[in-house]
Amino acid sequence: MSRQAQLLPGTLDLLILKAVSLGPLHGYGVLLRIGQISERALLIEQGALYPALFRLVRQGLLKANWGTSENNRRAKFYELTTLGRKRLREETEGWNRLVTAITSALAAEPEEI
């Protein structure tokens, strides 16, 4: 457990968008997909996923439809809207810029100054 990292505030939305962009998913599926693509390095409280999903639906980034899951259970499937796809692109770029900046900042050596 100790090797798992806490999510930075605001990054959950980005992860959800990314997970769903790879194909329609139900809530539990989103959780599994995030675990899978982050190689189980990120800790997400299961229940905390849903307020985020609802918020994204309300913002028009996701749309939801009831369907049947691979376990043959009724589940609500989420997929990206056009707006969601655009947002994912922007956020990814923003994140990359941030990471580059932070990384280079942290990599700075005394002689470089």
Place this chain on the structure above:
Amino acid sequence: MRFLAWFRSVAAKFFHRSQIERDMEEELRSHTQHRADDLERSGLDRAEAERRARIEFGGHGRFKEECREALGGNFIEILMRDVRFSVRVLRKSPGFTIVAVLTLALAIGANAVVFGILNALILRPLNVPQAESLYGIDRASAWGSYQSYPDYLDLRDHNRGFDGLAAYTIAAAGLDAGDNPSRLWLYEVSGNYFDVLRIQPYLGRFFHGADEHGPNSAPYIVLTYAYWHTRFQDDRGVVGRAVRLNKYPFTILGVAPPDFHGTLLFFSPEFFVPMVNQEQVEGWNGLNARGNRWIGQVMGHLKPGVTPAEAAADLNSIGSWLEKSYPKDDAHMTFSLAPPSLGGGYFGRPVRAFVTGLMVLAGLILLAACANLGSLFAARAADRSREVALRLALGASRSRILRTLLTEAMLISLMGGAVGLWGSVLLLRGLSVWQPVPRFPIHVPVSPDTNVYGVALVLALVSGILFGIVPVRQVLKANPYQIVKAGPTGRVGRRIRVRELLLVVQIAICGVLVTSSMVAVRGLVRSLNSNFGFEPRNAMLVDTSLRMAGYSGDRVPAMQRRMLDATEAIPGVTSVGLVDNPPLVEGWKPSMVFTDTTTDLRPANAAAEAVWYSISPEYFHAAGTALLSGRTVTWHDDKDAVRVAVINPEFARKLFGSVTNAMGRYYKMRDGTRIQVVGTVEQGKYTTNLAEGLQPAMFLPILQSPSTETWLVVRSNGDPQQLAAAIRSKLRDLDRGLPVFTETWNKGMDGALLASRVATVSLGVMGVIGAMLSITGIFGMAAYSVSRRLRELGIRIALGAQRKEVLQAALGRAFKLLALGSAAGLVLGVLASRVLASIVYQATPSDPLVLAGVVLAMLALGLLATWIPAQRALSIDPLMLLREE
């Protein structure tokens, strides 16, 4: 558009709530099922897998809540939840809730009642078409709105601001519609009265200006709907019927509409008669006397586009012309306009001032109640600081906690408002049907309307916000970790806190209320025991009108002698006197008097305006008025003898400088008649305004100034009720058609005392409410200060502090605040009572008894309110306390 969309989404969410709720529930369940499927695959049995899945999911309720918040637009839902929560919290402390709701109910109820009265008497216009442009004409001089008939005609015909001017005055007459004659109240009105007011008849027709052709030319009657309904049982055949008014033939023309009760708000007549028939109605003719101001009020609709100021200026120019043309009769002819519903400035001004003052007091009560509840809520919030801290620590947002606190305040204020409004509606309905003085058709039409409900609601909401925000700063500043760790000890600072300031303000307000109510009550007690210049106890008044029975000329004094003799013969009667109008019952007649040397008898030269009475020789004896010097009038003071008068000390002072100077001297009446002073009697009260100063008065022999108005004052040592029956039968033996009305003089004075009684009762109620508020306020403060310092007090006791020291520590500050507030309240109250002195008879705020009473009352209130907290402080068991905390 945005708002509309938002609203639709809110509404949709609200109505599809259960659908969304079911959806959400199913989705979350589907999640745990999927998780359980995975866990089952890893080897757990199904039950264990489901249990584990639920645990892993985390706080189900919390996430659902967050989902709802994420969905947005569930304002109503959150509100409902807050309300449910608040109800639960309030139910947990019923004592607090009941005290708070009752406090507010009292305050809001008092406000609703006073506003209901204000609304009915001042804000609501008369029930006539276009009432907003209807104005009454007031005169700036002493007798308010009264005008003489010739002046009225000049005003009516020469003004340019009004769309016609109508006049009315109140009179009483005997109406005989085929059976027993009864004495009824009526309006004498100008012919154009109904046309100027733009009213249409309910039945038949009205009379008009064109029906008037000089004195006694229009013997017509228009009935009010109420009188037609009760007396004639809605008989439509009444139109055109001939009746007798004071024995003169009159014709009923029609019936006024049901919602028209005349133009004086609280005095409803039974019928209307043209003013030109004044002689037949009142027994004398004032139509040509320019100096005789007997018309109650002149009023009319302003022409479109004319402002009240322009109309008043126009009237004033007529006024100055009148002053120049008739210097003998008209002086001080300056006019102002006012709403006519309260019958002009003489009546209207004090009523308006009093009701407005009452409204201010009621507002103060509400403020005091808010301050009270504010400090109660602050104390409660402090007591609950541990709970609040816990909720904050568990992740509740501050806004959420504030919202629940405000919801609690709102709930309490709405409940208080509802209870208060309910009470006030009952009270107002009661007031509307109340007939304070049986001899006058006085009623107070104050039934509550939507304005009253609206004001009560707004007051409730505003006061809820007012006292709800008091603890806000406290919550915002609270540091949850500190409080959970250390407990709500709080610093005991020297600084005056907002809460303490509130308490001082509140006690000061209550002090004002208590002081003014004490002043008023004391004034009433004095006025009931004061010297009226006659002795109302054991005196019976017999009100007969020879005019209504058709007497005139020489038949009048002869009949009056017979009546006196007949009444005197009744066993148990000690003396009987006759007066044309007893003091303090129905009104008074002023007349200008001049010194003997005055030759130019114009109003400006008058030495005084004296109240006058026509009396029989025995009157002073029967009334219990003491003769100070000289003699009373006799039966020899008749038309052929020298005109004489008995005067009171104020009259003597004004005309002759002193009482001793007055005997045997002469003065002049308006018409130049010289009158010799033959005696003086003690000073008394004469007008129906008990707050009057010293009034000059003169008593003239009935044979020299005859009057058909005949009141017998019967003094006896027997039972007044039995006596009344005997008097009635004796007088009926003399003339069957004589209307006779008997009552004790004390009863007859009800009307004169009504104003000060109403003032006293309302101020007394305000004072009681104020006292109750200060009790709850001080109690809250003291209880809070004891509970906050319980531990400290326990330590003090353990270290051997004496009872006195413990009390000093626990309640010293509360008492200091109480003393500060009371002192401020007392000073303000004394200042405010100067206003009272003009309404309540003999109300002097500098009365030492009142001051002592207020100080004692506040002290008693303080002791009463701190009693329980003090007991609690003294009974602290330090061991228990230190163990528990």
